[in-house]
Amino acid sequence: MYAQVFSAAKEVDQAFLIILGFSVFIMVFVTGLMLWFLYRYHHKRHPVAADIEGNIWAEILWTVIPTIIVMGLFWTGWSSFKAMRTIPEGAMVVQAEGRMWSWKFTYETGKTSEILVVPVDTPVKLELSAKDVIHSFYVPAMRLKWDMVPGMDTDAWFESDAPGEFDIFCAEYCGLKHSNMVTTLRVVSPEEFQAWLQEGAQVSAAPMLTGPELLDRYGCLDCHTLDGSEGVGPGLGKIGGKEVSLVLPDGTRTRLARDEAYLRRAILDPSAELVKDWEDLMFSYDGEIPEEDLEGIVSFLMTGQVTAEAAPAMLLGQKIADEEGCLACHTTDGTDDVGPSFKGLAGSMRRVDAAAGGTQELLADILYLTESIVNPSALISEGFDDGMPSFENLTPDRLKLLVEWLASMRKDADE
Amino acid sequence: MTVAPADKGFFAPTGKGFLRSWLFTHDHKRIGMLYLWCILSFFGVGVVLGLLARLEMLTPGATIMGPQTYNAIFTLHGVTMVFLVVIPSIPAAFGNIFLPLQLGAEDVAFPRLNMFSWWLYIIGAAIALTSLFTGGGAPDTGWTFYVPFSAVTTTNVSVAVLGVFILGFSSILTGLNFIVTIHRLRAPGLTWTRLPLFAWGLYATAWIQVLATPILGITALLIVVERVMGMGIFDPAKGGDPILYQHLFWIYSHPAVYIMIVPAMGVISDIIPVFARKNIFGYKTIVGSSLAIAFAGSLVWAHHMFVSGMSDTAVMIFSFLTFVVAVPSAVKVFNWTSTLYKGAIRPEPPLIFALGFIFLFSMGGITGLVLGSAGTDMHVHDTYFVVGHFHYVIFGGTGFGMFAAMHYWFPKITGRMYNKTIATTSAIILIIGMNGLYFPMYLLGLQGMPRRYYDYLPQFTNLQVASTVGSWVTLIGLVLMFSNLARGWKHGQKVGDNPWEAATLEWTLPSPPPTNNFDQEPVVTHGPYDFKHLSPGGTDQ
Numbered sequence: 039m040y041a042q043v044f045s046a047a048k049e050v051d052q053a054f055l056i057i058l059g060f061s062v063f064i065m066v067f068v069t070g071l072m073l074w075f076l077y078r079y080h081h082k083r084h085p086v087a088a089d090i091e092g093n094i095w096a097e098i099l100w101t102v103i104p105t106i107i108v109m110g111l112f113w114t115g116w117s118s119f120k121a122m123r124t125i126p127e128g129a130m131v132v133q134a135e136g137r138m139w140s141w142k143f144t145y146e147t148g149k150t151s152e153i154l155v156v157p158v159d160t161p162v163k164l165e166l167s168a169k170d171v172i173h174s175f176y177v178p179a180m181r182l183k184w185d186m187v188p189g190m191d192t193d194a195w196f197e198s199d200a201p202g203e204f205d206i207f208c209a210e211y212c213g214l215k216h217s218n219m220v221t222t223l224r225v226v227s228p229e230e231f232q233a234w235l236q237e238g239a240q241v242s243a244a245p246m247l248t249g250p251e252l253l254d255r256y257g258c259l260d261c262h263t264l265d266g267s268e269g270v271g272p273g274l275g276k277i278g279g280k281e282v283s284l285v286l287p288d289g290t291r292t293r294l295a296r297d298e299a300y301l302r303r304a305i306l307d308p309s310a311e312l313v314k315d316w317e318d319l320m321f322s323y324d325g326e327i328p329e330e331d332l333e334g335i336v337s338f339l340m341t342g343q344v345t346a347e348a349a350p351a352m353l354l355g356q357k358i359a360d361e362e363g364c365l366a367c368h369t370t371d372g373t374d375d376v377g378p379s380f381k382g383l384a385g386s387m388r389r390v391d392a393a394a395g396g397t398q399e400l401l402a403d404i405l406y407l408t409e410s411i412v413n414p415s416a417l418i419s420e421g422f423d424d425g426m427p428s429f430e431n432l433t434p435d436r437l438k439l440l441v442e443w444l445a446s447m448r449k450d451a452d453e
Numbered sequence: 454m455t456v457a458p459a460d461k462g463f464f465a466p467t468g469k470g471f472l473r474s475w476l477f478t479h480d481h482k483r484i485g486m487l488y489l490w491c492i493l494s495f496f497g498v499g500v501v502l503g504l505l506a507r508l509e510m511l512t513p514g515a516t517i518m519g520p521q522t523y524n525a526i527f528t529l530h531g532v533t534m535v536f537l538v539v540i541p542s543i544p545a546a547f548g549n550i551f552l553p554l555q556l557g558a559e560d561v562a563f564p565r566l567n568m569f570s571w572w573l574y575i576i577g578a579a580i581a582l583t584s585l586f587t588g589g590g591a592p593d594t595g596w597t598f599y600v601p602f603s604a605v606t607t608t609n610v611s612v613a614v615l616g617v618f619i620l621g622f623s624s625i626l627t628g629l630n631f632i633v634t635i636h637r638l639r640a641p642g643l644t645w646t647r648l649p650l651f652a653w654g655l656y657a658t659a660w661i662q663v664l665a666t667p668i669l670g671i672t673a674l675l676i677v678v679e680r681v682m683g684m685g686i687f688d689p690a691k692g693g694d695p696i697l698y699q700h701l702f703w704i705y706s707h708p709a710v711y712i713m714i715v716p717a718m719g720v721i722s723d724i725i726p727v728f729a730r731k732n733i734f735g736y737k738t739i740v741g742s743s744l745a746i747a748f749a750g751s752l753v754w755a756h757h758m759f760v761s762g763m764s765d766t767a768v769m770i771f772s773f774l775t776f777v778v779a780v781p782s783a784v785k786v787f788n789w790t791s792t793l794y795k796g797a798i799r800p801e802p803p804l805i806f807a808l809g810f811i812f813l814f815s816m817g818g819i820t821g822l823v824l825g826s827a828g829t830d831m832h833v834h835d836t837y838f839v840v841g842h843f844h845y846v847i848f849g850g851t852g853f854g855m856f857a858a859m860h861y862w863f864p865k866i867t868g869r870m871y872n873k874t875i876a877t878t879s880a881i882i883l884i885i886g887m888n889g890l891y892f893p894m895y896l897l898g899l900q901g902m903p904r905r906y907y908d909y910l911p912q913f914t915n916l917q918v919a920s921t922v923g924s925w926v927t928l929i930g931l932v933l934m935f936s937n938l939a940r941g942w943k944h945g946q947k948v949g950d951n952p953w954e955a956a957t958l959e960w961t962l963p964s965p966p967p968t969n970n971f972d973q974e975p976v977v978t979h980g981p982y983d984f985k986h987l988s989p990g991g992t993d994q
Contacts, residue, residue: 068811
């Protein structure tokens with residue numbers, strides 16, 4: 039257990055010490071006694087068992103004494119809990135909201151943030167709420183955990199003695215990306231905190247964030263992607279003007295081109311028109327996004343300016359290779375690992391088992407590379423095991439980016 | 454002895470055809486064996502799922518599977534182990550086989566109801582397993598099915614919950630059957646104070662099964678109603694209350710852990726005197742503590758909810774009651790240890806498993822104090838600490854109780870003996886393996902690693918690796934133990950009716966016991982652990 043920096047948590051740690059100390063003592067005592075009896079009263083050393091049916095006084099003793107001890111332990115634990123629950127008057131209030139799968143902290147000035155920044159030596163009261171399912175706000179360093187229950191207001195508090203950065207976890211299982219619901223508690227000096235708070239105020243007032251930055255800020259990218267792949271919700275890359283099939287709440291279907299009005303409705307009232315084949319999971323952002331930010335998001339989605347140039351496309355391909363786990367078996371430095379190295383793969387001649395039997399030579403061109411990702415068993419190069427799984431679930435966009443990246447590492451022309 | 458040990462006993466063909474004579478049998482011993490085979494098969498499935506989840510935890514990020522698969526795997530591991538393995542384990546398998554024998558009865562009170570219970574178990578299990586392969590995919594909610602998540606997930610929760618609903622009735626009917634059997638079918642002379650402690654354990658358990666399980670049925674039905682009809686009982690968006698679900702769930706599921714552990718305690722109480730050659734220390738105290746656990750254990754459910762947002766007053770009351778229930782468990786441990794005092798101890802495999810039970814159960818039990826104490830629970834709730842605690846108590850406790858029972862009654866069921874050296878070795882490997890597997894979880898929890906995390910921060914890596922290596926050692930122990938038992942069943946040396954020289958009624962019968970149990974109704978003249986009446990061969994004088 040690492041050091042805590044919260045005065046009420048010191049009481050908790052004391053309770054830990056007392057209870058664990060008692061536990062270790064009992065454990066050592068019982069186990070030691072058991073082993074000693076096993077040795078001392080082995081039938082070879084002690085062939086005739088004594089005739090003992092019990093001893094009422096001994097039993098009373100080991101009922102009463104543990105009862106007194108556990109009552110003491112109960113009280114220790116309870117009083118430390120009370121300290122953790124007694125929120126001081128005048129504590130700084132921060133609203134903390136959990137949602138699948140990100141955090142939003144709102145300050146009294148209206149500033150919002152994905153990380154929790156607080157001044158040192160200041161009691162902080164957290165007003166906890168949840169947007170969709172139950173989450174739990176957990177800061178191990180403060181020994182603090184409290185559930186965020188949708189439709190219910192809960193609260194918690196802490197006060198950090200020292201500046202630093204601490205982990206915040208979601209401790210109540212909340213679905214697919216539960217373990218990604220991790221953020222940071224940053225404890226800073228009061229001056230730094232004031233500066234940070236001001237800087238936030240400016241952001242919401244003046245300088246424009248780019249479209250992707252806005253999407254990130256409002257947690258859109260926790261569920262939607264920009265690279266054409268499917269997340270928990272439909273992809274958001276290059277969707278402006280494209281036609282889409284929608285399902286209305288009464289079950290009827292409709293098709294329309296994604297215009298600005300539609301995109302606004304999809305953000306502010308997502309349940310009213312669902313994209314076909316997607317679940318009704320997204321919550322409404324009505325009242326969550328200031329008008330200018332909404333405008334920024336919609337105009338970005340309509341025009342989609344951040345499409346990749348050549349170089350970023352290459353980077354994207356590498357990122358995909360990393361995400362899909364390709365690099366666990368394939369290197370990029372020319373040495374063969376479990377599978378052939380990506381360097382110099384494109385454009386080389388590959389000797390593979392032919393379907394009819396025997397082997398045949400094939401040129402590793404775009405078609406070959408694509409096919410060997412989607413259906414690898416058919417194109418296993420000589421000397422390698424047929425161990426690669428099929429990646430046919432890659433979306434066409436991602437597959438294309440991946441293949442382009444592989445092609446960029448082609449064998450030199452003279453070879 | 455009227456029948457030679459070589460006789461097939463209740464395994465002998467009945468002339469009705471193999472399948473019919475088993476699947477529609479009314480014989481409590483055959484029904485017990487059916488449960489045993491099913492439970493061990495599901496245990497195998499649960500172990501594989503657990504090992505896969507552990508393997509995934511070997512490294513941060515993806516190791517062998519994606520997050521959806523991992524979430525489904527830990528859910529299925531929990532559902533399979535809790536509902537299909539641990540809850541029925543000792544009562545349904547060994548309780549069915551040995552309760553009537555220990556009572557000197559022909560069968561349980563309601564043999565046909567007993568058969569029906571097994572069928573409900575199989576149907577419930579089949580429906581629960583169907584949920585894996587149909588609908589929107591395997592459930593990914595964790596075995597606790599917390600709303601609102603379980604109400605919104607697109608996976609196949611409704612079907613799985615329906616399976617759990619049916620399994621609950623199997624448990625209720627078995628409990629009912631045992632209560633009536635113990636009250637009405639005891640042999641002449643078998644007074645309540647001469648009842649073997651295993652039977653007492655089953656009796657206390659049966660009352661929890663009858664009284665608590667209906668709440669599970671209600672809860673399961675409400676989830677289905679919520680999902681299918683959108684009733685809004687738990688869904689806050691419709692004005693429902695998610696905390697209500699947690700209360701309903703734990704009102705059953707906390708007593709359920711006593712359904713899991715009390716029969717195991719009964720097994721241990723039966724085994725220790727036999728191998729210490731000495732009466733149990735404080736028979737009445739052990740009986741009293743079983744009943745006290747059954748009663749007080751029904752009043753502590755909300756200690757799973759200290760940080761759920763319920764009132765602080767409720768936290769205080771439930772924390773207090775939780776500490777109260779620790780006392781009878783501690784008393785049991787002291788009484789078992791005292792039974793060894795001045796015994797003539799024979800360290801045979803069943804005793805080694807029983808002592809393993811005491812050690813591992815205590816390791817789990819004392820960390821329960823940390824979880825029951827409100828302030829410390831706030832830190833370790835829903836972390837690996839809880840996972841470690843639960844597995845020490847259930848795998849180390851109920852699991853070892855089950856293994857002890859298997860090794861203790863093996864010669865009675867099969868008429869043969871397994872290799873004792875290998876059995877003892879496997880017990881020691883399992884004790885080491887389980888500590889390797891679960892002790893690092895305590896440390897992870899204290900460091901703040903939340904449970905049910907597919908991915909984790911790098912500072913947790915070393916302990917995760919240690920735990921995964923522990924799971925491999927545990928696997929070696931399990932394979933060794935089961936292969937030894939399988940070999941013993943086929944090739945083991947034939948032994949007499951009472952190889953352990955025990956004094957309870959099942960050991961007066963041939964091994965395996967004949968279909969009709971006792972030719973003549975036995976008359977009991979002494980207590981269950983009174984070895985003075987036995988001649989050296991183990992027969993009654």
